[in-house]
Amino acid sequence: MNLTLKIWRQKDSKAKGQMVDYKVTDISEHMSFLEMMDVLNEQLVNSGEEPVAFDHDCREGICGMCSMYINGEAHGPDRGVTTCQLHMRMFKDGDTITIEPFRAAAFPVIKDLVVDRMAFERIQQAGGYISVNTSGNTQDANSIPISKHAADEAMDAATCIGCGACVASCKNSSAMLFVGAKVSQYALLPQGQVEAVDRVKNMVAQMDLEGFGNCTNTGACEVECPKGISLENIARMNREYLSATLKG
């Protein structure tokens, strides 16, 4: 298939970017979206132009690096996939595809389609962990009884790969699905209870500090999340936050 690509090009974090049109030809419908981008970049390199910078790593939907906003949706028009899992069969011959970086004040563009998502790391550092003394007499995790339901819900929350699609899709650039998932995966387990109060308060405070917007429950994040993280996690975080605030 032959395609027209409208891609955001930005030399560096300080430069003013713009949309630039490219043509790519003979794209196989079996290619992944990133392979199509590889074809474009090969074309650009061969013609002496600067290739388009974009994030990618595992290319199998695990790492969450590939952050593209394709035709107005994070990770493109398919559901439950990252950009690397998006295939060209989702498009038609002759299509014009708009490709932009994830947009949020807290995700500044570094170059072209690459954005800085360190804000997520800082939120994690603020409380997304449990403190365990590993001096040698640590209790075996399997000796703590956990209901199947709680274990499943915690695991579902823990499948968040921190790709940032929730922020990119949200009209408010809210990170509450991400933070909700990270709070929930510990809040649902007994091991997470010890630091529960500080965790939610610190992570929410860091989220606000990073400049993310506030959730208005549009549900766009849940729809666009490649791992199907549920809005229940935001409600759980809100409950945890309310409870933590009342406890002081």
Place this chain on the structure above:
Amino acid sequence: MIFLLQHFAINLLSVFSADTFNEVSHFMGTFWVIQYLMQPVLIFGVIFHFVMGFVLEIKNNKARNISYAKNNGAANSTWMSRNMIWSGAAILAFMGLHFYDFWFPEINTKYIVGDMSGQLANGEFRYFEELQHKFVDLWRVVLYVIAFVFLALHLLHGFSSAFQSVGANNKYTKGLKGFGKAYAIIIPLGFIFIALFHHLNH
């Protein structure tokens, strides 16, 4: 939500019985619990709600400094959820008209003129007369109908969203969403019916 329901219930009385509507209106307009306790709480709640709505919108707009060249919001969210600020602004504008029509004259009559009788010069209650008189003009009825459509759109998202915001997402959520949708459609539709009824039967 409760205020809207009771406002609708009392207004609906005007369709069935002018006398009952007059008596209930007079009670609501003179009972101290309603006037001096619940009314100030409601006024504070309304002002707090729209001020915080605007503050939230401004903060959220700041969180994305460059807009997308192409954004397909309809692919993942409802129009109502993405446009609460506009449906809310339309309701706020309507409230200006509604206060001009009913609330300001009521406050003037009772607390500035000092007439707490609720009666016209001929000794009859004034409430039904005033209500019917307001819906004579077609332009006002049209504005009311448009405002109630925006109210329905606002409630269609706002009702269930309010529960999610306070952390209530559980086994009752599905039922609550269904109830919220029914509420968001039935109540504004009822208000539209009342406005049209009085326009056509004055």
